[in-house]
Amino acid sequence: MDKGFSHAVEALFYMYKKIEKTMKLNKTIFAVFLIVSITACDFLKPDYLKFITATELNQTMQNGDVFLVDVHTPRQQHIKGTDLFVPYNEVDKYQDKLPKDKNTVIYLYCEGGPMGNAAARSLHDLGYGNLVNLDGGTNAWRKAGFKFEK
Numbered sequence: 001m002d003k004g005f006s007h008a009v010e011a012l013f014y015m016y017k018k019i020e021k022t023m024k025l026n027k028t029i030f031a032v033f034l035i036v037s038i039t040a041c042d043f044l045k046p047d048y049l050k051f052i053t054a055t056e057l058n059q060t061m062q063n064g065d066v067f068l069v070d071v072h073t074p075r076q077q078h079i080k081g082t083d084l085f086v087p088y089n090e091v092d093k094y095q096d097k098l099p100k101d102k103n104t105v106i107y108l109y110c111e112g113g114p115m116g117n118a119a120a121r122s123l124h125d126l127g128y129g130n131l132v133n134l135d136g137g138t139n140a141w142r143k144a145g146f147k148f149e150k
Contacts, residue, residue, distance in 0.1 A: 049117060053135055054146060060107075067083050067084075068084075068107045069108050071087065072111050073087045073089070073115065076138060078148065079147075091122035091123055098126075098128070105132060106132070108123075108133045108134065109137050110137045111138050116134065116137065117133060
């Protein structure tokens with residue numbers, strides 16, 4: 001289990017204990033709260049993932065070929081040059097479409113960033129170690145004035 005996730009669970013448990021003492025919180029409500037909170041942890045920025053701005057990604061794409069993957073659901077308009085669409089929560093189903101070399105840099109994006117973080121976790125679990133997420137996703141790309149596929 002990664003360190004950030006452990007700290008998040010510990011913090012949630014501590015918060016629960018405090019609330020339980022003062023409000024006698026129903027354990028069922030806490031269980032739902034805990035499940036929702038743990039699920040949200042998939043969308044945190046993990047330490048094994050690098051982040052890149054829209055300007056940096058655009059420059060990187062101008063300088064050479066990159067493996068660019070849209071992981072947003074539902075499907076959205078793709079950044080020009082996107083190689084693959086993989087729903088963030090179905091990465092394992094698309095392993096045959098991913099680079100065979102697990103050291104290949106994989107650039108990820110979604111609409112705002114969190115689904116890219118979740119997809120990166122799945123890719124990391126599959127052994128990929130060179131993962132980059134577009135910070136701000138297509139929202140940042142659009143704001144910077146860069147092109148989308150037609």
